[in-house]
Amino acid sequence: MASKVLHAIYRDDDLLIQAVKQIREARYHIGEIYCPFPVHGLDKAMGLAPTRIAITSFLYGLVGLAVSIAMMNFIMIDDWPQDIGGKPSFSFFQNMPAFVPIMFELTVFFAAHLMVITFYMRSKLWPFKKAENPDVRTTDDVFLMEVDATNHDVDDLTKFLYDTGASEIKLIDNK
Amino acid sequence: MYTLSSKLKLTAIIFMIVGAIGLIYGFIAAPENVEEVKEMMASGHHGDEHGAVESSEINVEQLPGEGIAEEHVQEETHAAGDASHAEEAGHDDEHYEHVLHQLQNKPWSALYVAAFFFFMISLGVLAFYAIQYAAQAGWSPVLFRVMEAITAYLLPGGIIVFVILMLSGFHINHLFIWMDPEVVAHDEIIQAKTSYLNVPFFLIRAAIYLGGWILFRHLLRKNSLKMDEATDNTYFKKNFKLAAGFLVFFIVTESMMSWDWIMSLDPHWFSTLFGWFVFASLFVSGITTIAIISIYLKSRGYLEFVNDSHIHDLAKFMFGISIFWTYLWFSQFMLIWYSNIPEEVVYFITRMEDYPVLFWGMLVTNFIFPVLLLMNSDYKRVNWFVIMTGIVILCGHYLNVFVLVMPATVGESWFIGIPEISAVLLFAGLFLFVVFNSLTKAPLLVKGNPFIKESKHYHY
Numbered sequence: 001m002a003s004k005v006l007h008a009i010y011r012d013d014d015l016l017i018q019a020v021k022q023i024r025e026a027r028y029h030i031g032e033i034y035c036p037f038p039v040h041g042l043d044k045a046m047g048l049a050p051t052r053i054a055i056t057s058f059l060y061g062l063v064g065l066a067v068s069i070a071m072m073n074f075i076m077i078d079d080w081p082q083d084i085g086g087k088p089s090f091s092f093f094q095n096m097p098a099f100v101p102i103m104f105e106l107t108v109f110f111a112a113h114l115m116v117i118t119f120y121m122r123s124k125l126w127p128f129k130k131a132e133n134p135d136v137r138t139t140d141d142v143f144l145m146e147v148d149a150t151n152h153d154v155d156d157l158t159k160f161l162y163d164t165g166a167s168e169i170k171l172i173d174n175k
Numbered sequence: 176m177y178t179l180s181s182k183l184k185l186t187a188i189i190f191m192i193v194g195a196i197g198l199i200y201g202f203i204a205a206p207e208n209v210e211e212v213k214e215m216m217a218s219g220h221h222g223d224e225h226g227a228v229e230s231s232e233i234n235v236e237q238l239p240g241e242g243i244a245e246e247h248v249q250e251e252t253h254a255a256g257d258a259s260h261a262e263e264a265g266h267d268d269e270h271y272e273h274v275l276h277q278l279q280n281k282p283w284s285a286l287y288v289a290a291f292f293f294f295m296i297s298l299g300v301l302a303f304y305a306i307q308y309a310a311q312a313g314w315s316p317v318l319f320r321v322m323e324a325i326t327a328y329l330l331p332g333g334i335i336v337f338v339i340l341m342l343s344g345f346h347i348n349h350l351f352i353w354m355d356p357e358v359v360a361h362d363e364i365i366q367a368k369t370s371y372l373n374v375p376f377f378l379i380r381a382a383i384y385l386g387g388w389i390l391f392r393h394l395l396r397k398n399s400l401k402m403d404e405a406t407d408n409t410y411f412k413k414n415f416k417l418a419a420g421f422l423v424f425f426i427v428t429e430s431m432m433s434w435d436w437i438m439s440l441d442p443h444w445f446s447t448l449f450g451w452f453v454f455a456s457l458f459v460s461g462i463t464t465i466a467i468i469s470i471y472l473k474s475r476g477y478l479e480f481v482n483d484s485h486i487h488d489l490a491k492f493m494f495g496i497s498i499f500w501t502y503l504w505f506s507q508f509m510l511i512w513y514s515n516i517p518e519e520v521v522y523f524i525t526r527m528e529d530y531p532v533l534f535w536g537m538l539v540t541n542f543i544f545p546v547l548l549l550m551n552s553d554y555k556r557v558n559w560f561v562i563m564t565g566i567v568i569l570c571g572h573y574l575n576v577f578v579l580v581m582p583a584t585v586g587e588s589w590f591i592g593i594p595e596i597s598a599v600l601l602f603a604g605l606f607l608f609v610v611f612n613s614l615t616k617a618p619l620l621v622k623g624n625p626f627i628k629e630s631k632h633y634h635y
Contacts, residue, residue, distance in 0.1 A: 054552075058550070086515070097505075097508065097509045097512050097513065098509075098513060100505065100509065
């Protein structure tokens with residue numbers, strides 16, 4: 001099915017936020033917004049769901065902690081409990097202070113790296129990915145908003161977007 | 176303007192009276208001589224003397240055993256009736272002597288721990304306040320009057336701590352063993368340190384620290400009040416410079432204070448990061464107190480401009496500094512545990528053997544609890560969560576001071592009983608009274624601070 005979207009370009013982030021609020025009030029659907037830099041409060045204005053990446057990071061940290069504990073407990077206590085410089089290798093807790101630096105580092109390592117990888121996967125980023133950029137200027141100084149026009153009157157919507165302060169409006173026909 | 180509610184005033188006064196009575200009881204109940212200790216240990220299986228009972232279980236072999244042979248003969252007759260102890264009679268006398276000193280120290284240590292704990296809260300708040308000025312923080316000016324009020328306790332609290340130190344210096348109590356000329360006469364390690372650890376110099380140093388802190392606090396507060404009427408930024412600039420100067424003075428004196436007032440309780444032991452460790456403890460207690468009092472005042476409708484974001488920031492500080500405290504605690508513990516050098520590690524061995532619950536429990540209250548409860552950004556905005564965590568953190572840091580001080584003064588005779596709780600009540604009452612009384616002295620919102628507008632609209 002053919003879909004139609006309007007690309008509205010804004011030159012100022014304050015204007016953009018205002019436009020987003022007006023468009024949402026008028027119950028038009030915003031597809032994407034392309035910005036050259038993070039616009040503070042844009043996600044709230046768009047009504048995007050908060051990210052859950054911090055929660056994944058916490059869980060990854062727990063995994064890292066578990067891995068470090070299991071690893072050192074097996075190697076140092078279970079498998080070959082040698083007397084190394086008089087350290088008490090009878091049980092994990094007796095020798096725990098010596099393991100804490102590694103437990104800490106592995107927790108951070110897992111939490112950080114797995115979270116970053118999660119971020120890449122969820123936002124579909126990888127080295128040879130084709131850039132999805134509707135207008136090269138959006139990486140420099142303009143803001144581009146994609147508004148769904150499929151079930152709306154294009155002229156009305158164009159007029160509306162113009163009133164919200166868009167400096168350029170383009171109709172894109174996705175065949 | 177804040178008006179002190181009569182309920183709060185009454186609570187504070189009741190706390191003080193109950194605390195004072197309990198503490199006086201603690202001093203009366205402390206044994207006067209060896210005979211009383213023996214009596215207490217023979218009959219004592221009730222309530223407050225629990226500590227004394229525990230102490231009878233200590234390993235007598237560990238006690239210093241000079242001149243045993245001589246006393247052995249004397250003591251044989253003394254303990255003749257006590258069949259089970261007859262063989263260890265010589266040790267016994269020394270043992271009772273030892274326990275007597277510990278029990279006599281108990282109410283004094285309880286007083287000292289509580290006095291220092293509440294003093295360190297207001298000192299931590301002053302450090303935080305100065306950092307806010309020096310860093311030109313934009314979020315915190317709406318909380319400045321709360322911080323100033325908490326630092327008002329610096330003067331009475333500092334005087335009380337100083338008086339206790341003076342009483343130690345005049346041999347009214349035996350908190351600091353290096354102050355006892357007899358101990359020093361037989362102790363070469365302390366003798367080598369007498370150029371630093373001697374009573375006059377000790378008291379002069381204490382006076383310098385306290386005088387400096389109180390002076391800085393006085394000037395910062397004075398300028399802050401003048402800023403309310405000021406038309407330009409002169410007083411802000413003055414306070415900025417004062418705060419920066421205070422922070423330099425503070426970090427030096429705080430470090431030395433921790434050597435003097437706490438580390439010298441164990442004059443055979445030293446640790447290089449001790450000053451930072453004590454700093455972390457006082458800093459996090461101070462920030463927690465700011466958060467708790469701010470939330471209380473806000474709930475009473477006095478802090479119009481304090482919003483969830485301010486509380487969120489304070490909770491973040493509580494969270495971060497709790498971890499910082501744990502980091503320093505562990506760094507100190509692990510380095511000593513790992514190398515296991517006898518003259519250093521004895522410090523932790525006494526704590527792990529005689530205070531196991533407190534020593535490890537502290538990690539739960541001061542680290543695991545705040546980390547798990549304050550990690551979530553939403554929880555940092557839930558006021559009762561912050562209050563609850565704050566109370567646990569404060570209790571944890573009281574225990575921290577307890578474990579810093581008590582093993583050196585009362586050793587294995589410790590117990591959290593009437594004198595300890597009473598001392599906390601006494602100082603908690605005084606603290607509440609002074610702080611909330613100071614809140615009534617000035618409007619709760621500063622004026623003329625160049626960052627006040629930003630702070631009012633602060634949103635995270």
